[in-house]
Amino acid sequence: MAGMDAPLAPDKATRIGGPGPGSPSSSGSPVEPPRVPSAEEADAIASARAAETAPVGSLRSKRLQLQTLQTAWLGKLVPNFGQGFKASAVTLAACGAQAASGRQLVRFSKYSGIQEFADSVVLFVNVGGDSYANLFEFAPPHAAPTTAAAAPSASVPPPPGARSAANDVVLTWFARPRDRPDSPIIARLTSQYLAGRSDAKPQAESESAAATTVGLFMRDTRDSRPGGKSSPPLYVWCGTLQLLVVDFAASPMRFRWRLQDSKELQTSEHFQQLIGGD
Numbered sequence: 001m002a003g004m005d006a007p008l009a010p011d012k013a014t015r016i017g018g019p020g021p022g023s024p025s026s027s028g029s030p031v032e033p034p035r036v037p038s039a040e041e042a043d044a045i046a047s048a049r050a051a052e053t054a055p056v057g058s059l060r061s062k063r064l065q066l067q068t069l070q071t072a073w074l075g076k077l078v079p080n081f082g083q084g085f086k087a088s089a090v091t092l093a094a095c096g097a098q099a100a101s102g103r104q105l106v107r108f109s110k111y112s113g114i115q116e117f118a119d120s121v122v123l124f125v126n127v128g129g130d131s132y133a134n135l136f137e138f139a140p141p142h143a144a145p146t147t148a149a150a151a152p153s154a155s156v157p158p159p160p161g162a163r164s165a166a167n168d169v170v171l172t173w174f175a176r177p178r179d180r181p182d183s184p185i186i187a188r189l190t191s192q193y194l195a196g197r198s199d200a201k202p203q204a205e206s207e208s209a210a211a212t213t214v215g216l217f218m219r220d221t222r223d224s225r226p227g228g229k230s231s232p233p234l235y236v237w238c239g240t241l242q243l244l245v246v247d248f249a250a251s252p253m254r255f256r257w258r259l260q261d262s263k264e265l266q267t268s269e270h271f272q273q274l275i276g277g278d
Contacts, residue, residue: 057105057106057107058106058107058108059090059094059106059107059108059115059116059117060116060117060118061106061118062094062095062106062117062118063117063118063119063120064093064094064117064119064120064122064213064215065092065093065094065095065096066120066213066215066240068092068096068097069092069093069215069237069239070239070240070261073092073237074237074238074239074261074264074265074268075236075237075238075261075264075265075267075268075270075271076236076237076268076270077234077235077236077270078092078217078234078235078236078237079234080232080234081099081100081101081102082102083102083103083104085219085232085233085234085235086110086124086235087104087108087110088235089124089217089235089237090106090108090115091103091104091105091106093115093117093122093215093217093237094106094117112124113125113126113176114176114185114189116185116188119212119213120212120213120214120215121185121188121189121212121213121214121215122214122215122216122217123173123214123215123216123217123241124217124218124219124235125171125173125216125217125218125219126218126219126221126233127218127219127220127221127222127274127275128220128221128222128225135171135172136169136170136171136172136275136276137169137170137172138167138168138169138170139167139168139170139244139258140167140168141167141168141262141263167262168258168259168260168262168263169258169259169262169265169266169275170244170256170257170258170259171216171241171256171257171259172254172255172256173254173255173256173257174250174252174253174254174255175189175252175253175254175255176252177251177252179252179253181248181253186253188212189212189214189243189255190243190246191211191212192211192212192242192243193243193246213240214240214241214243214257215237215238215239215240215241216237216238216239216240216241216257216259217235217236217237217238218235218236218238218274219233219234219235219236219274220233220273220274221233225273236268236270236271236274238259238261238265238271238274239259239260239261239264239265240260240261241257241258241259241260242257242258242260243255243256243257243258244256244257244258
């Protein structure tokens, strides 16, 4: 199934933000220390830097059109705009209504199940067509993410619940075999999860620690899908994800994601077909 450059460290000989706290300025008056940016500002700065380092026209230079996806496409099939199934979904996510033009407006890796945007990461999951099983479970809503101060592999997932509209859908997803815990893309996927761990690095130490939205497109590639092989395997926008637990020691690494729009998605016929509903 199915990177960002390391942040640049300032030159040690260069003082950032003027003289240090309490140091005299050229006028002899104390200088206030530089203001620490808020989480929202840090996120915007990280997104801008990612866009600056991305080639012109690449997906990494685009921000995810999240509002358009959430309001107009949640639980719906993304039609083929004439670019191919995946290219249509990627273009919709990056360019919104412009996707209907039929032109592929961004460059991206066609065969990757992980697509990086300037401010987000979107997973593309095939149900029934991958080397590793994507498992769906159900968990009580609003349960806090599992964190472990010791080894990440010691994290224990929340107990599965019964299948019902009252419970959230949880997806088990596997990273690519070549990914490692210190891979830049894994740092982005786990940024919010690790922020709650006692052994996590402070946000300021890593650009990749800025909050990253993680989204999900899924499609049914099983022969048993409605329409069978003659039915085009169109993608469904399944909203945003919250990481509940990650097993860094597994090979490939195993993630359990809560679909944050589970309640709305469970009214979608297309989503029900993806998770094996009637």
